[in-house]
Amino acid sequence: MATLDGLPPLREVIAEHGLSARKALGQNFILDLNLTARIARAAGDLTGTDVLEIGPGPGGLTRGLLLEGARHVVAVEKDARCLPALARIAERYPGRLTVVQGDALEIDPAAHLTPPVRIVANLPYNVGTELLIRWLTPSLWPPFWSTLTLMFQKEVAHRIVARPGDEAYGRLAILAQWRTAPRIVLELPPQAFVPPPKVSSAVVHLEALPRPRFPARAATLERVTAAAFGQRRKMLRSSLRGLSPDIEAHLAAAGIPPTERAEQVGLEAFCALARSLDGEAADQERDR
Incomplete structure (x- = not known):
């Protein structure tokens, strides 16, 4: 059976190399090369761009990225x-694919990449969220990448794009929407994968903003949202009490009612709260 790139169909590749998916590695393969090409196109124009891919498996998406001109x-x-x-x-x-063997959580691929860089991946389910948070929270911004086009469980994808008041709204939405413009570009049923997972999946495209939407220190914003959503059913004056003895004054300064719950508070207000807390910390440092 002929393919556009002259390489064997993925079913033949998997059979030849004995590549049965391993649950321990979070593997679920997409065998339809038309579908992997759609994911590659969702990343935008790849011409003149380096692409970082995590967990290529038998290479279906890899082939799509190369065919699309990466x-x-x-x-x-x-x-x-x-x-x-x-x-x-x-x-x-030749010269267009570099394969690095190892754990994506432990490898820094920067030495192999030349800007501009896009990250495109059918992420292993067991490391997807951790990798996303790392890419969203570098010490310097803008990051080394311009866009992320990533496959997640559908539930995780909806958490990334959720708005205040949504059931899925939480820390992941805050971190993603503070520094990027995220949107779901494709949804896939379990039958699109081999073996079929128990849940549906979705591809999220996140475009890095030149600067965060609102000023705040990343470390403080992470600390605030972790505390707020860690006890999301509590009023913020209770869930955030550990951050400051004057937490109600900081909430008032940020325009947040102290009886509000985390899922009702928007990004701008969380950033204002982070700035207020940092102001308190700076005052304490000067008083020493």
């Missing part, structure tokens, strides 16, 4: 069984 793909793969299949793709696209 200048260079850096694919980080933990499963050594996948390396021969990826090596064959590298042979088909």
Whole structure:
């Protein structure tokens, strides 16, 4: 059966290399090359762009990224069984694919990437959220990447784009929407994967903003939202009490009623609260 890139269909690749998906690695493969091409196109124009891919598996999305014109793909793969299949793709696209074996949580791929950089991945379910938070919270902003186009469980995708008052609204929405413009661009049923997961999935595209929407220190905003949503059923004057003995004064300064609950508070107000708390910390430092 012919494919656009002249490489074998993914079912043949998986059979040849014995690449049965492993639950311990969070693997669920997409075998439809038309679908992987759609995901690649959702990342935008890849011409002249380096792409970081996490968990390429047998290389379906990798092939889509290269077909869509990515200048260079850096694919980080933990499963050594996948390396021969990826090596064959590298042979088909000389100089355009670098495969790095290892754990994406422990590897810094920056040495292999030249800006502009986009990150595109069908993320392993077991590390997806942790990787996203790392990419959203670097010490310097703008980050090394311009966009993220990532596959998540549908529930996680809705948490990223949720608004105040939504059941899914929480810390992940705050962190994502503070520094990026996120939107869901594609939803996939379990049947799109092999083996089919128990849940539906969705692709989220996040575009890095040149600067955060509202001023705040990242560390303080993370601390505030972790406390607020860690006890989301409590009023904020209770859930945030550990942050300051004068928390009600800080809530008032940010325009937040002390009886409000976290899921009703918008991004701008959380940033104002973070600034107020940092002001208190600066005053205490000067008084020493």
